[in-house]
Amino acid sequence: MTTASESESESESESDTWTVATAPGALPVAGHALQLRKGLLAFFAGLPAHGDLVQIRIGPSRAFVVCHPDLLRQVLLDDRTFDKGGFVWGRVRQTLGNGLAACPHRDHRWQRRLLQPAFSRDRLRGYTPAMTEQISVLTDRWRDGEVIDVPAQMHTLTSQATLRTLLTADCVAPAAATVVETLPVFLHGIYRQMLMPTHLHRLPTPANRRFNQGNTRLHAAVSDAVRAYRQVADQHGDQPEDLLSVLLAGRDQDDRPLTDAQICDQVITMLIAGIETAASTLAWALHLLATHEHIQQRLYTETSAVLGNRPATWDDLPRLELTGHILTETLRLYPAAWILTRVTSTDTELAGHPLPAGATLVCSPYLIQRRADAFPNPERFDPDRWRADHTPRPPRHAYVPFGAGARQCIGDNFTMTLASLALATISARWRLDPTTSAPVRCSAAATLQPQSLRLRLHQRSPLPIS
Incomplete structure (x- = not known):
């Protein structure tokens, strides 16, 4: 293990060799906006060839893209100097409010302490029966030979599972249905809002109207859920052990009860993170398995031996080793949170x-996790690179699909648990085949999503247990 002093020495020794550059091809007014629109992921993936820290321009705005794993780690671990902000999180904060994912450093510590109990190991174990139930509800409807819209099916699955675990009371069912309905419109719109110049947000375009209507409905639905929970608590005095109950009982940094607006900010943030991250990861995992038949067969051997033909449960997770490696490798290739932005809170370097105070930094796990010097054959889907006996071992500091440091995603274990249960259950029951030889395109929006991904289902029989 590398000690803190050793890491500092490495950073100091490398500091003389860092390269800082400006990305080529900027236009006088638009900057790199045209290149970003033509091929966003390809543009970012090509930046390390120019330097370790590369300046880009979007219109009049400038930002520095962090292209080296050691620099990325420095930024993510020092959340006081490199605070949440920039064109991604600044717009998210305007829309979602001051929830845990978007709040600045001054509010983060008390919010993290407040929410942590909802994601403890004991709570997570308690959530899994509802996850398993929702996985079975969806997959029991599938039929042999059916072609499914994978992103849509995974969104339905993770929406229902997340809502049934983080908002468990029956009184929120109507509000939960509205949340599921409005989230896709909201998420598509918020990405456009991130990249759109601020003065265009108020124009009455069809896209802006759809986004604003979805945003209003989403907040209204969660507000209805909060009021319903409060009424149940006032009448009966007992509450289920879920996210909303933790928030209703919580206190802010001044030891005051949270307002309904504060609670809504946290609930919406957690739902979006839980639903979209798991849905994106599962959709990509199924695509990768469908296009790598030998790995799909190995996974079937594992899950059939562990599960037979029943759904996966909490107790099965330690024996689903390949399942975990597949999801880890999927998140390396297609991290849901593929782009993060930070803003310097003071003059620094x-x-x-x-870097002056207020400078914007862009961090992309997608970029870092596809570096050939960190991951040999980086474009190759290779779950075995995560085996304990694999050499060389992947550098953990270059694998950051959930971020790092104090601001590492609070729901990382929630996402991995839900995705593991779903992937194992699906693999034990179904083989998935592509319906076309055409490559699946990657859509870089609020999360990385596969476009037009349809797979054909073939029902399996469990392998005999030796």
Whole structure:
């Protein structure tokens, strides 16, 4: 293990060799906006060839893209100097409010302490029966030979499972249905809002109207859920052990009860993170398995031996080793949170380059996790690279699909548990085949999503247990 002093020495020794550059091809007014629109992921993936810290321009705005794992780690671990903000989180905060994912450093510690009990190991174990139930409800409807819209099916699955675990009371069922209905419109719209110049947000375009209507409905539904919970608590005095109950009992940094608006901000943030991250990860995992038949067969051997033909449960997770490696490798190739932004809170420097207070930094797990010097054959889907006996071992500091440091995603274990249960259950019961030889395109929106991904289902019989 590398000690903190050793890491500092490595950073100091490398600081003399850092390269800081400006991305080529910027236009006088638009900057790199045209390149971003033509091929966003390809543009980012090509930046490490120019330097370890690369400046880009979007219109009049400038940002520095962090292209080296050591620099990325420095930024993510120092959340006081490199605070949440920038064109991604600034717009998210305007829309979602001051929830845990978007709040600045000054509010993060008390919010993290407040929410942590809802994601403890004991709570997570308690959530899994509802997850298993929702996985069975969806997959029991599938039929042999059916072609499914994979992203839509995974969104339905993770929406229902997340809502049934984080908002468990029956009184919120109507509000939960509205949340599921409005989330896709909201998420598609918020990405457009992130990249759109601020002065265009108020224009009455059809896209802006759809987004604003979805945003209003989403907040209204969650507000209805909060009021319903309060009424149940006032009448009966007992509450289920879920996210909303934790928030209703919580206190802010001044030891005051949370307002309904504060609770709504947290609930919406957690639902979006839980639903979209798991849905994106599962959709990509199924696509990768369908296009790598030998790995799909190995997974079937594992899940059939562990599960037979029943759904996966909490107690099965330790024996689903390949399942976990497949999801880990999927998140390396297609991290749901593929882009993060930070803003310097004070004058500082990075890679030996001075940065004034207010400078924007762009961090992309997608970019870092596809570096050939960190992951040999980086474009190859290889779950075995995560085996304990694999050499060389993947560098953990270059694998950051959930971020790192104090602001690492609070729901990382929630996502991995839900995705593991779903992937194992699906694999034990179904073989998935592509319906076309055409490559699946990756859509870089609020999360990385596969476009037009349809797979054909073939029902399996469990392998005999030796």
